[in-house]
Structure formats: structure tokens, C-alpha cells
Amino acid sequence: MTASATQEKPVRWIPLAAIFLYVYIEISIFIQVAHVFGVLLTLVLVIFTSVIGMSLVRNQGFKNFLLMQQKMAAGESPAAEMVKSVSL
Template identity: 60%
Template structure:
């Protein structure tokens, strides 16, 4: 398992360097560096705005006692997209940008949600007992001393 991680890491580095060299040969090194910085800043601001919008939708669904699973998976994909966009390099920027697209997020929701066993609980007090039921009791407060 350790060798697999090492092989994948070096493969990732090789792909990043190859893509950067190809882009730098096409547009120049300075412009390639500016593009990497610009995509990181633009991508992170996009993730922030979409993440806040998604958070509001999740809160609305939870307030209406609906299941926010789809929005939760979209939030995870946005978080992963933000992580990929913050890593310098064109390959990770492409992967991060793909995770920002709605069709990719819908595909992930369709593939992941059926595999998750989700139990929802309502937070109101009407779940287990009748609202007219009264429980009486006495208590005394004891000091810890």
C-alpha cells in the first residue's frame, strides 16, 4: 500500500510538470505562472460563493425537516474542489474546476447517495410522546462540595 501511494504521488508530480512545461512552451513561463495564480484565486472565490449558497440551501432543508444529503455531498465536492484549486498546477486546477460543474456534482450525488445508509432524526418534541402528556416530578439541587 505504501508503494502504491508513492507511485501515485510520483505519477501526479510527473503529470503536473508535463502539463506545466507544455503550457509554458505555448504561452511562456511568466504567463503560465500568472495563470496558475489567477486560477487559484478565481477558483477559491467561486468555491466560497457556491459554498455559502449551498449552506443556505442546507439550512432551509433542515428547517423544513427535509433530507439535506444532496447538498452535503455537493459541499464535500466543493471542499475538495477548493483543495484542488489551492494546489498550484494546471492538472489539479482542471480537476478542481470539474468538481465545480453542476453535472459532475449531480453525477456524484447519483452515484454516492444510494450507497450511503442515512438515518434522519427530527428535532421536535413530538417524536416519541403525545404533546398532551405531562410529566410531573420533584428535584433538589445538590452542591458538589
């Protein structure tokens, strides 16, 4: 094996390891919050923030849709609004 072949293998696993580490940290924090505030309150807070997040994404998507319509009606390219919509 060459030196470059041994260096390429660990790099390939870094994104997967980062995802697992992120999930582990998130679950650990969720469990700690549940111990401090209680399971029911923690679940209520998670659902509440999820509903707020969905509402914000929906409102922003609607604004982008209206901007796209305005740009198209004015004969301009709505490319920037399309990119914003995809990134939501």
C-alpha cells in the same frame, strides 16, 4: 515466500507510484507551457485560474449552506447538502 505474499507487495506501492507519476506529468506540462508562453504569462494564467476556482468553490459552498438552512427550516434532513459541501 508464497505466491500471494509476492503479489501483495507491488500492489501496495501502486497508489504512491501513481501520485508521483501524476506530479511528474503535471510539472512537465507546466514547464512545457512556460517554454511556449513564457514564465510570466504562465504564472499569471495559473493564478487567474486559481482565483476563478476559489470563487466557484466559495459560491457553490454558499449555495449549499442556503439549501441546508432551507431544508432545516422546512423540517427536512439536510444530509444531501452536507455531503455536497464536504465534497467541495
